[in-house]
Amino acid sequence: MKNRIAVLFALSAITLAACSSHPLEAPSPPAYVSPVPDNWPQAQAKIVQKKADYLESHQVAYDWFGNFAFSEADGIPYLVLKLLPKLAPELWGSEENFLDAVGLFIDERQKTFPVARGIGFSGLSRAEAQGNIDYASFTCGACHIGRVRLENGQMDYLDGGVNASFNIVQFRVKAYQTLQKAYAGKTGDDRYAVLTQKLLDTLDATHQKNPNYFYNNYQSAGRNFDANYEAAQIALFKKTAGQTVKKYAQRVEAEYEGFGALIAKNYPGLESAMIAGFPGMADATGLSAINGYIGLRSTPILKWFAGIVLPPEPGITDFMSVWEQDKRLASWDESHKRLINGGGQWNGNIPMPIYRNLVAMLTLGLEQTDVRVAAFAEELLDGLPASPYPFAVDIALAKKGQDLFAEHCADCHQPKNGKVYDNLGTSMKRAYVVGAVLNYAARKGLYDNCSPDTTIRLYNKDIKPCAEFDGVSLAGKKDLLMSPNSEHHGYNARPLSGVWAQAPYLHNGTVPTVYHLLVPEERPASFVKSRLDYDQKLLGFSWNSQQTSGKEEGYVFQTNAVPALSNKGHDKDIVEGKKTYRLNWSGDKDGAFAIIEYLKTL
Structure with missing residues (x-):
């Protein structure tokens, strides 16, 4: 019929x-x-202007996305970060930007920023200027502000795109190697004492030579990171230098050990390449899991369990572009008990944008993660236009x-296609990395950092960024922070x-x-x-x-x-x-x- x-x-x-x-x-x-x-040149110009207008109207959110640290109370002591190339100049990059050795670049649009794009420090977000020492961490922009070289040799910046040069593994390895050199063969607590003294001596010599070395007299949102600010930060750092440096060094060592365990488990035969790192790529699930591994491996009774915390399969993937998140937005089913039709990351197992942002932050394993960064990133990326193709097109x-x-x-x-494809013949290793243990740990970590009751202050207002999604309350819906693993054995076809x-x-x-x-x-x-x-x-x-x-x-x-x-x-x-x-x-x-x-x- x-x-x-x-x-x-x-x-x-x-x-x-x-x-x-x-x-x-x-x-x-x-x-x-x-x-x-x-007319492509005309259309191209309109998109460029549209994106510029969008960024201008979302300037605060963009600054938090590009420049703000993930924690005000944890990370790399900022002064220590800036001293790393002084301790081991052979390991780091140029004098102009020592972080070019790990693919972070000076953004010509903010030449006075005191460090490469992709590094933030807590002095930018802390309410009281000298309430604590400054901590540094990678920012969202480390992975998601990229570049392409135009035909005239100039750089076009890809806000929300991919920094294909950033090598997060190599940064950690170089930090570890720098500390090993500074220890000068000392072991036990003696090595931390030697490291602390070397840092203090180098700090004094560097600051005496240039009183604006650490902050470059940078100004932001009414705060001046001038010579006075710098001197005050140095005084604060010296008060607890021994304790601060030891905590930082132990973290660097633990991360290096944890990454070694991940490589041994999931990358046999590729050890040297993994230690060198792949710019523009990372096993982000593994880096996140290492934080749990670090805690367990030091407990004798639980040491045998530590291997279970690490992912069961290799999870290395390319960084993703993150613009136009509205095209990947999940929606509720009729019962408001499931989230459907939303891709996100490669296999879409974190359906809500703010929690995807938080997962990226939790990868660094910092205490007291600043939820404001995730909230501002959600605001920025929801409608951030993609960067237009910058060359000619045959219409x-x-x-x-x-x-x-x-x-x-x-x-x-098409937008909002939440289907997971398992019939394309691609390697399924990445699709299987989140097992039951990691799924539970991720849900707990996400909820602990941002529950429906979590309150933050944005634009001088108190808000609860995790209270609801798409108009539906998230109270009692902790299990939805991660989708069931059975729904993600494959990959999304993204817009x-x-x-x-x-x-x-x-x-x-x-x-x-x-x-x-x-x-x-x-x-x-x-x-x-x-x-x-x-x-x-x-x-x-x-x-x-x-x-x-x-x-x-x-x-x-x-x-x-x-x-x-x-x-x-x-x-x-x-x-x-x-x-x-x-x-x-x-x-x-x-x-x-x-x-x-x-x-x-x-």
């Missing part, structure tokens, strides 16, 4: 077309397929690609706004360009990651080791070194219902290039 109706409908359509003076138009693409603009070709995208890609990569800047591709960053994603038979076994130049033809950052720009940047990345780094997947056509979606365009490279051109406009 259904087939008969379909035939009659088709015949009717043909008859109508023949009788009409105007032929029937092709069906319109779904509303979530963005049309190609007729005619892009319009051809739009039709192919609508037919083969849009159904999966593709700004996809040009997300390269390399797949969750583990093993495919350098969109061309290689669409033409899997040409995927390279190794390529260069973390370059800032761009391959406009294939749509990805410059990846070929034969391509040289005169800039020494990037590192050779070997795919398939371990199963978790497999570059397989998204390489075979799939069938959903009665429809076949083409994923492998090896037999139609013209079609692949049309899709590539269309993706530039998103």
Whole structure:
């Protein structure tokens, strides 16, 4: 019967077309397929202005996202951070920015900021200027403010994008190596005493030479980090230097040991590469779990249990772009007992934005995590526009690609598609990292940091950022902070706004360009990651080791070194219902290039 109706409908359509003076138009693409603009430079300029206006109207939230530390009471003592290159100059970067050794850069838009973009210090957020010593930590911007080099050699900053140069593992390793050098062979508590004295001596010599060395006379929101502020901070630090330095050093040592345990468990055969770190990538689940491992491994009765805390599978993934979070927002089911239709991170197991932000912060294992950072990040990222493709676009070709995208890609990569795909042939290792223990620990940690009763002060008002979600109270809904593991054995197909800047591709960053994603038979076994130049033809950052720009940047990345780094997947056509979606365009490279051109406009 259904087939008969379909035939009659088709015949009717043909008859109508023949009788009409105007032929029937092709069906319109779904509303979530963005049309190609007729004039790309004009459209590009509008997006650039829209993003600039958005950032200006959300300036406070952006400052917290980019520059504010994750805790006012824990982290790296700020003065110690700035002294690390004095203790071991051979381990750190340039004199202008010692953190370029781990991929953090000086943002030309805030030249007077006293440290690289991606590091914040608590003096920016603390109510009383000299109420405590300043602690530093990474900020949201460390991973999520990226760069691309334009054709004129200038940098375009990608706010909410990916800092593909940031190597969080290498920072921890270099900190550990710096301390080992400073100990000068001493052991026990003697090593901490030696370290403290070296820091104090170096501190005095550095400050005497330059009374603005630590804060660069920076000014922010009415607070002056001038020579007087700097002198007061030094005096505060000296009062408890022994205790402060010892606590910091023990933390560095414990993190190094914990990371070693993670590598031994999940990365046999890849130990040296993991210790070197992969810029733009991290096993974030493992880094979070290390904090629990550190606490357990020092308790003899529970030491045997420590290995269970670490993830059961490798969880290394590329950093994600975080703009346009409204397109990934979950919604309630009719009963308000489940959250549905929301992707988020790679497999979407943390459905609510503020808790995704908190998880990223908890990765650092700090005490008294500042929930204000997570709340401001949620405000900023909800509608933050993606950065537009900064190069030229072939509009005619892009319009051809739009039709192919609508037919083969849009159904999966539409906003708020919460489906988890397990049929793409990608490595499932990352999808299985959150077991029952980690799920429970994450829910507890998130709730302890932000329960429905937690009150913070934003814009001079008391608010409860975790009291409700999408108009529904979260009281009694602690279990919803993490989705059930059974729903996340696979990966989300995220919306593709700004996809040009997300390269390399797949969750583990093993495919350098969109061309290689669409033409899997040409995927390279190794390529260069973390370059800032761009391959406009294939749509990805410059990846070929034969391509040289005169800039020494990037590192050779070997795919398939371990199963978790497999570059397989998204390489075979799939069938959903009665429809076949083409994923492998090896037999139609013209079609692949049309899709590539269309993706530039998103």
